[in-house]
Structures are given as C-alpha cells and as structure tokens.
Amino acid sequence: MSVRERLGWHPFFEAQIAGVDRGDLCFSRVIEEQRGLYRLAGDVEAWAEVSGRFRHDATSAADFPAVGDWVGAVVSEEHGGRRAAADRAIIHVRLERRSTVSRAAAGRAADQQVVAANVDTIFLVTAFARDLSPRRLERYLTMVWDAGAVPVVVLNKADLCEDPAAAGQSLAARLPLVDVLIVSALHEHGLTALEPYLHPARTVALLGSSGVGKSTLVNRLLGREMLKVRAISDSDGKGRHTTTSRQLVELPGGALLIDTPGMRELQPWVDESAVDAAFDDIAALAGACRFADCAHATEPGCAVLASVAAGRLDADRLENYRRLGREAAFEERKRDKAAAANTKRRWKQIIQAQKALYKDRGRW
Secondary structure (H helix, E strand, O other): OOHHHHOOOOHHHHHHHHHHOOOOOEEEEEEEEEOOEEEEEEOOOOEEEEOHHHHHHOOOHHHOOOOOOEEEEEEOHHHOOOOOOOOEEEEEEEOOOOOEEEEEOOOOOOOEEEEEEOOOEEEEEEEOHHHOOHHHHHHHHHHHHHHOOEEEEEEEOHHHOOOHHHHHHHHHHHOOOOEEEEOEOOOOEOHHHHHHHOOOOOEEEEEOOOOOOHHHHHHHHHOOOOOOOOOOOOOOOOOOOOOOOOEEEEOOOOOEEEEOOOOOOOOEOOOHHHHHHHOHHHHHHHOOOOOOOOOOOOOOOOHHHHHHHOOOOOHHHHHHHHHHHHHHHHHHHHHHHHHHHHHHHHHHHHHHHHHHHHHHHHOO
C-alpha cells in the first residue's frame, strides 16, 4: 500500500488530478492546522501555507484547507525542490471533498467553518451524567447526516452511571438508525465495540463537547498518551478544553482518527432538508399528514401529532425538530443575504478595476 493509500487516498481524488493540469504538484493530506499553517503528510511531509493566488481566489473561509483535506503543494524553492521531509511547502490546490463536516462560524456573520474533511465515520462522543443530552446529540446528528458521513454515538464514562445499559437503550429508542455504543475510556471498558468502525485507511472523526473524554479515548485507541487530559471542573461539572487544534493520527490498526476541540455551542451549517434527513422518522410520518404544509403544531389530521399522542414518538424530539428547522431556515436566509452582499462587493471591485484600467489607458 502506498503512502497516499495508507492516508485514505481514493479514486475520487485521483480523478481530479487530470483537471488540475499541474505536473509540478505533489499531493498530500492535511493532518494538522495551526493558525494558517498546515502540516502535510504524503508526497510532501512538511508544514505549508497557501499561495497568494489561492488566498486571492478564496471566497470564504471554507475554501481554505481543513484537516482531512487533500492538497496539491510544491516544496519551497529555498529547500531545493525536495519532495519529502521538507521544512516548508506552498499549497496551490485543494481537491474537492468527499464529505465535509461544518458548522456556522461563531458571530453574526454568515460564514461556514469546516471542522473536518473527507471523513467516513463520525464518533459523536458524549458522557453519562451531566453531559448526556438527547437534544444536543440530535443537533450533532443534523450536521453529520448532512456531511455525508456515518454517525455513531459513543456514550463514554459508563462508570459514572448506575445502569448504563438502560440509559443506552433509552437513547437508542430516541435516535433511530444510529448505533449507540457504551464505553469507559478511563477504565478501558467496551472499547472493542469501536473496532468494526476502525478500518485501515478509513477516516473517523471525534466530535463532542469539552470534557466528555475524547482525548482519553484517543490515547486508549493509540495505545499511548499522546494528548493531554484534564479533569472536569468540580464546581460546575463542565469540561475543560484539552485539545486545542484539529489533527489526524494513524491508529495501530491503520485507521485514521481526527480529534477536534470540544464545542460549547454548535450551529449546524445545514438547510431544512438536512434537518428532515436527521429526523427521518418524523419526516416519514409527515407524509401521511392531511396538509402538505403541515407544521405539526395544531393542524387537524396531523400524523406526527397522532404518533406523539399514541406514545410512539417522543414529544421532546418533535419539539427539537421544530426548533432545529427554525434555526436552519434562519441560517439559510442569512447565507442568502451574505451571498448577495459578496456578489455585489465583487462586482464593485471589478467595476473599480475597469475604471482604473480605462483611466490609465487615457494617459497613454
């Protein structure tokens, strides 16, 4: 197996090389990101930055490389053009992604923040006790299903729960079509349940709040203490950030693992159709409603409300479905306005450049 194949290279990426039409590029995967610098592994093993042209052509933050991306780079000239073990390289091309895990960036502006790219499976890590929130997991699932990856819920810290099996069954009933695994990373209990998802050259990402034990889980899967681990706060039970940057590591069995910093808040970068996909059971019931535009609130003949009344659907799950649908619609409207503003700004720049060109020609 070649280095590229070991790092998750796929025919999807191979097919893009002909369209790039740059024989000088070496293709590598981004395995770490630090303040605008990217650590590469593959044909080039070096820290890299994007070229000036790449930066100029990017229309949003999501266009820049993220951990898991495949990029075309060249070694900086001062290193004599060596293709491997260089100190610095320049990224000229980012290949299209097979899957993209992203969320709305913090702040009022509508912008997409890519959390990880080209991921096959996502472990949604949560913990028993205070962090276990079905609503938060449904929010994560909305993002994961839209990304094109397969979600797996990992209930960590089973040692803190009196009856973890019962709690797991209750959560599995709330989240149909999603595997729910119970583990204790600290005591190395139940970790064999993760093995069927850890295939060589396949990429798994860990998502979850701070303090749920992601770093401990990574250390157990690696078989060594690579990441720093800190205890949760005694005063409020909230987790503390230990992972401060995204990075991709290779596990002993050949699987590829992306660890991400804990997220206090999560606004999925999705549209309303993605919410329907994450709540497939509700979307299926909605097809039997009397009215096509049924809001599942007070309408007569609503199949969704009938299912709640019969005890077949959790009322809280329906309420969260409504909430996420409203948020997705709001974010989509914000993105439309932002896109229109960006287009207007771009045309203004083009017109100003043309005026400057004609003015200069008049001086000739």
